[in-house]
């Protein structure tokens with residue numbers, strides 16, 4: 485079964501064509517800077533004759549144009565991997581917010597599409613892009629089954645004590661206002677890898693997903709019991725452009741005293757805050773350079789970024805009542821040596837002891853970077869949301 489996985493972001497589309505159940509990646513790549521100057525389509529095909537790469541620097545005005553360019557590459561006479569879009573049997577979509585409606589992977593019906601649209605206001609940077617991906621894929625891969633895999637699904641095992649908020653009951657009962665949690669596909673994938681690595685069934689693990697969006701999960705015996713994000717993917721950790729946890733008074737102050745509209749405040753907290761607000765850059769590689777030059781704002785921003793992760797490690801260790809491993813994953817977690825160093829610093833009271841040599845060593849696959857006498861394992865585990873989405877699709881359609 486050929487499953488084409490689409491992970492649509494606000495300005496990018498990551499994709500992989502995967503043959504299941506063998507989990508063979510046929511091709512993979514990314515469309516970057518959609519709607520911006522300097523858009524680019526990256527494509528890597530694993531052919532019998534060897535690996536073929538293409539980078540197209542073409543205007544990509546919207547998601548439809550991006551997916552069309554990818555579909556053309558998939559069927560290209562020279563570097564293509566299929567001869568016809570109908571050879572894609574299933575399209576698996578990452579959908580960020582599934583609300584209370586969707587706790588599991590779901591075949592996309594007209595009714596499901598209406599519900600995904602209703603969730604736009606709760607994930608404004610994500611669900612509209614995910615939805616567009618579905619609409620466009622339906623016109624390109626006409627015969628394929630379309631399946632949605634939700635970021636919120638893995639967190640549905642949280643107990644009420646973790647997901648309820650202390651506001652009047654009717655807001656939960658009538659309007660579903662509660663914590664949902666995000667990046668669930670990634671937290672699930674890396675926590676399962678960590679459990680396999682630890683080689684025991686009873687485990688207490690904290691997974692730390694640091695990409696553009698950042699979140700953490702407390703995972704006990706393979707099930708999520710708490711997470712740092714809530715109703716939408718805005719709160720918790722400091723992120724590329726999102727503020728993370730914030731005193732509610734700030735919002736009222738911005739509106740009532742400084743005269744901002746609520747829409748404007750929403751835009752500021754989602755798109756202009758976080759590392760971007762503190763340093764002028766949202767990409768960790770740019771901020772890292774400034775840090776190394778000793779630029780004050782970058783040093784403070786890095787320290788704050790790590791400080792908030794450390795606070796969540798402390799609170800999640802408390803709710804887990806112990807800790808076997810912490811796991812770093814996603815773009816920053818997998819690659820940024822400095823973030824991992826700052827997070828693990830002065831955490832030996834919790835049994836977290838980093839080996840800086842191992843932290844700097846690099847490498848592929850799972851890496852253990854703790855000191856040999858560290859009671860808690862510190863693991864770097866590359867995430868693979870696309871493979872997990874393909875597995876979920878295959879599981880749904882083979883049931």
Ligand SMILES: Nc1ncnc2c1ncn2[C@@H]1O[C@H](COP(=O)(O)OP(=O)(O)O)[C@@H](O)[C@H]1O
Nearest residue numbers: 694695696697766767768769814815816819820
């Ligand atoms: N080698 C690296 N060193 C430090 N940060 C990196 C490196 N590679 C990627 N990143 C950071 O990872 C982040 C993007 O992570 P990613 O998981 O791809 O995010 P998303 O899926 O949310 O777009 C960016 O901030 C980028 O700077």
Ligand SMILES: CC(=O)OP(=O)(O)O
Nearest residue numbers: 666667695696697717
């Ligand atoms: C939910 C979320 O924040 O996703 P991303 O990290 O892809 O922006």
Ligand SMILES: [Mg+2]
Nearest residue numbers: 695696697814
């Ligand atoms: Mg991501």
